[in-house]
Amino acid sequence: MSLRWAAAIVSQRVPMRILQLVAVLGGLACLMAVLRPAAAGGSVANVTLRLAETGLVLLALWGALRRARRTPPGPERAGWISLGGAAVAALVTTTAVTVDPQMTARLGTPTVFDVPSLLVAPLAIVGVLLFARPPRDRSQAGRILLDGIAIGCATGLVGWYLVLRPFVDAGLEATPSRGLALAYLGCDATAMALGLLALLRARRSLRWTVAAAVIALTLLLVSDVGRGFQFLPGHAAPAALTEIGWALALAIFAIGAWIAPGAERSRGRGAPRGWLWWLTLPYLFLMPVAGVLLVAAIRGDADVPMVAGSAVIIAVLGFRHVVALHENAGLTHRLATSVRELEHRAEHDELTGLLNRSGLIGSLDRLRHGEGKPVALLFVDVDRFKGINDTLGHTVGDAVLRAIGERLRYSIGRDGLAARFAGDEFVLLLTDVGSPAEVLARAQDALDLVERPIPLSDGGEVVVTASAGVAINDRLGDGESMVREADLAMFEAKQGGRARIQLFEEGLRERSLDRVRIEQDLRRALYRRGEFEVHLQPLVDLESDRLWGAEALVRWRHPAQGMLLPGRFLSVAEESGLIVPLGYLVLSEACAAAAAIPGLVVSVNLSPRQIHDPGLVPTVADNLALHGLPAERLCLEVTEDVLVDDRTIGVLEDLRALGTRVAIDDFGVGASSLKQLRRIPGALVKIDRSFVSGLDSDEGHDDRVMVKALVTVAEQLGLEVVAEGIERPEQLAAVRELGASIGQGWLLGHPQRAAAFVTAAGSRPLVRRGPRRA
Numbered sequence: 015m016s017l018r019w020a021a022a023i024v025s026q027r028v029p030m031r032i033l034q035l036v037a038v039l040g041g042l043a044c045l046m047a048v049l050r051p052a053a054a055g056g057s058v059a060n061v062t063l064r065l066a067e068t069g070l071v072l073l074a075l076w077g078a079l080r081r082a083r084r085t086p087p088g089p090e091r092a093g094w095i096s097l098g099g100a101a102v103a104a105l106v107t108t109t110a111v112t113v114d115p116q117m118t119a120r121l122g123t124p125t126v127f128d129v130p131s132l133l134v135a136p137l138a139i140v141g142v143l144l145f146a147r148p149p150r151d152r153s154q155a156g157r158i159l160l161d162g163i164a165i166g167c168a169t170g171l172v173g174w175y176l177v178l179r180p181f182v183d184a185g186l187e188a189t190p191s192r193g194l195a196l197a198y199l200g201c202d203a204t205a206m207a208l209g210l211l212a213l214l215r216a217r218r219s220l221r222w223t224v225a226a227a228v229i230a231l232t233l234l235l236v237s238d239v240g241r242g243f244q245f246l247p248g249h250a251a252p253a254a255l256t257e258i259g260w261a262l263a264l265a266i267f268a269i270g271a272w273i274a275p276g277a278e279r280s281r282g283r284g285a286p287r288g289w290l291w292w293l294t295l296p297y298l299f300l301m302p303v304a305g306v307l308l309v310a311a312i313r314g315d316a317d318v319p320m321v322a323g324s325a326v327i328i329a330v331l332g333f334r335h336v337v338a339l340h341e342n343a344g345l346t347h348r349l350a351t352s353v354r355e356l357e358h359r360a361e362h363d364e365l366t367g368l369l370n371r372s373g374l375i376g377s378l379d380r381l382r383h384g385e386g387k388p389v390a391l392l393f394v395d396v397d398r399f400k401g402i403n404d405t406l407g408h409t410v411g412d413a414v415l416r417a418i419g420e421r422l423r424y425s426i427g428r429d430g431l432a433a434r435f436a437g438d439e440f441v442l443l444l445t446d447v448g449s450p451a452e453v454l455a456r457a458q459d460a461l462d463l464v465e466r467p468i469p470l471s472d473g474g475e476v477v478v479t480a481s482a483g484v485a486i487n488d489r490l491g492d493g494e495s496m497v498r499e500a501d502l503a504m505f506e507a508k509q510g511g512r513a514r515i516q517l518f519e520e521g522l523r524e525r526s527l528d529r530v531r532i533e534q535d536l537r538r539a540l541y542r543r544g545e546f547e548v549h550l551q552p553l554v555d556l557e558s559d560r561l562w563g564a565e566a567l568v569r570w571r572h573p574a575q576g577m578l579l580p581g582r583f584l585s586v587a588e589e590s591g592l593i594v595p596l597g598y599l600v601l602s603e604a605c606a607a608a609a610a611i612p613g614l615v616v617s618v619n620l621s622p623r624q625i626h627d628p629g630l631v632p633t634v635a636d637n638l639a640l641h642g643l644p645a646e647r648l649c650l651e652v653t654e655d656v657l658v659d660d661r662t663i664g665v666l667e668d669l670r671a672l673g674t675r676v677a678i679d680d681f682g683v684g685a686s687s688l689k690q691l692r693r694i695p696g697a698l699v700k701i702d703r704s705f706v707s708g709l710d711s712d713e714g715h716d717d718r719v720m721v722k723a724l725v726t727v728a729e730q731l732g733l734e735v736v737a738e739g740i741e742r743p744e745q746l747a748a749v750r751e752l753g754a755s756i757g758q759g760w761l762l763g764h765p766q767r768a769a770a771f772v773t774a775a776g777s778r779p780l781v782r783r784g785p786r787r788a
Contacts, residue, residue, distance in 0.1 A: 071264055074097075104267075146216055389487055392457050399478065533592070550604075562756055618649070676698070707745075
């Protein structure tokens with residue numbers, strides 16, 4: 015399977031024509047080596063064989079020079095140049111043998127051509143070593159050196175006993191021949207050992223090239239061993255075997271020079287575990303050493319080089335083991351430190367350094383098993399924190415959260431817990447607390463710290479407020495439950511106006527569950543349709559006492575609870591975002607009713623979420639077109655307090671551009687300015703019912719002054735005035751006297767279902783139309 019995988023990789027990365035040439039030349043060389051008889055000197059004298067070998071060398075040289083030319087200057091390019099030098103040395107040797115077949119005995123009588131022949135293995139191994147990754151540090155470099163010494167000594171010891179020693183023991187008359195044989199075999203064995211080291215350190219992109227070079231060096235060693243044994247008395251080796259080894263070495267070398275580089279990538283989960291082989295390789299070389307020593311001991315022919323080599327191997331590997339133990343101890347320490355850091359990060363917030371949600375719950379669960387003492391849990395939420403991120407940026411927002419976290423941690427002392435629960439929410443645990451009054455006092459101290467000015471990096475300051483919910487228990491029970499209780503109390507504090515503290519009560523849980531049930535029922539009702547009804551309340555022209563318009567009011571006919579008024583569900587719809595689809599449902603019904611009554615102006619309330627919905631203006635335009643309603647007969651109401659937002663003013667200007675009217679509801683109790691009113695020409699101003707309710711009482715002087723002032727301001731700005739909440743004739747007379755032009759209230763007309771209102775006031779039937787389909 016591994017051979018098939020390797021063949022597939024080679025076929026993908028080596029050009030097909032090169033593979034075909036190598037196969038033809040290598041096959042031809044091997045065939046000639048087998049078929050032709052051996053010439054004198056123990057080698058095959060055949061020109062075809064030498065020409066095939068020369069062709070393989072030229073292919074290798076071409077590939078190496080081609081890669082060197084395409085590689086930028088550096089170690090890799092130097093490696094390709096060195097491999098090209100090895101190919102040149104092999105080419106010189108092969109050419110010389112082709113010209114003079116008497117020189118074919120590489121281990122015979124020394125000639126000048128033995129110099130390039132001896133350089134083949136060293137040049138090849140230098141190139142391969144240049145492809146290796148540099149060591150990360152001195153420690154790794156030292157380990158690589160020790161491994162190289164151990165592998166080299168092991169290879170030398172085995173090579174000495176099996177290959178070199180027979181040449182020494184043979185006592186050849188030609189000393190140069192014996193020295194030459196030792197030089198060839200020593201170069202080949204050393205190159206093969208270094209090649210294995212280089213293979214394990216090779217860059218991933220060049221690993222297959224290095225593997226091919228190591229295989230070629232191994233075949234070269236086999237070839238030289240076989241050729242060398244031909245010169246030993248009483249030994250014989252087939253000439254064809256040595257020639258086939260040389261030819262195959264050249265063929266593998268040529269393939270390696272043409273293998274395309276692979277992609278460098280980090281080692282992932284599925285990557286081969288090369289590090290394991292790297293660690294065990296020196297110890298794997300002990301097995302052949304042990305075998306050689308065992309054979310030598312049995313035969314009784316162990317000598318000084320074998321004993322010395324074994325001693326060096328034992329010393330190096332022993333020292334290497336000591337180094338590895340030292341490194342493992344350091345690695346274990348670093349691993350334990352990393353585990354502690356990960357555990358800390360898993361339970362702590364990175365921004366503030368406080369416990370995170372998981373760490374808080376875990377700490378609460380651990381404290382639960384200790385001694386039972388009264389505890390209090392504070393759930394703190396920063397008020398309108400989103401505005402800080404939106405206006406000052408997230409960098410300032412992060413700085414604010416860090417400052418708040420530090421202040422809250424300081425407020426609890428050493429015995430409590432502080433956590434950043436989520437976003438702008440913090441949780442504080444106070445242990446061994448006293449009375450509820452004492453807990454509320456400490457909670458107020460914490461909020462006072464939060465409200466202190468927070469200095470910014472640009473020299474400015476920002477002031478924020480926070481709301482807090484407090485849960486007190488006689489002993490710490492389930493951490494999650496206590497957090498939920500404090501969260502419910504915090505939500506109630508938010509609902510009550512923010513910047514305040516709320517103590518948890520059992521009634522809060524029931525109200526929370528009621529909100530959840532209302533939200534779920536709202537979603538179901540919006541999906542099914544048919545449960546929501548639009549009621550219309552008349553708006554009367556106070557000069558002519560004629561119907562001027564109507565305000566659309568939503569009612570919910572709940573299947574279990576009956577008819578629900580807006581105060582029961584609109585706040586939940588606003589919080590959950592369901593007010594947007596609900597508001598569009600009311601808008602569509604109101605437009606249908608206005609279209610059925612000629613001249614009627616229908617008024618529809620817009621919630622803050624609807625105003626910030628990017629689909630508001632297109633939806634209004636679509637409904638006007640769908641029901642054929644002139645834009646000036648649709649009035650869209652917003653409360654006065656949303657006018658402080660320039661974004662809202664922009665949306666209202668876009669609605670005015672469609673031709674619709676705009677009304678400012680509850681005018682006089684919000685925070686708008688006259689400057690902002692001037693940006694909405696032609697708007698209606700609806701005076702809040704709180705001013706109208708006291709106009710007919712003895713204490714109504716101030717209300718009369720306020721209504722008169724509002725009417726005067728509206729007239730000066732060219733705005734129409736609507737008086738809300740007219741319930742008694744005296745109130746009606748008063749608003750007429752003060753100059754209001756339009757009136758609304760139970761005295762002038764009760765809300766009616768849209769269908770009934772149209773039947774009573776219209777001349778056309780009420781036609782409901784769904785949205786147009788593309």
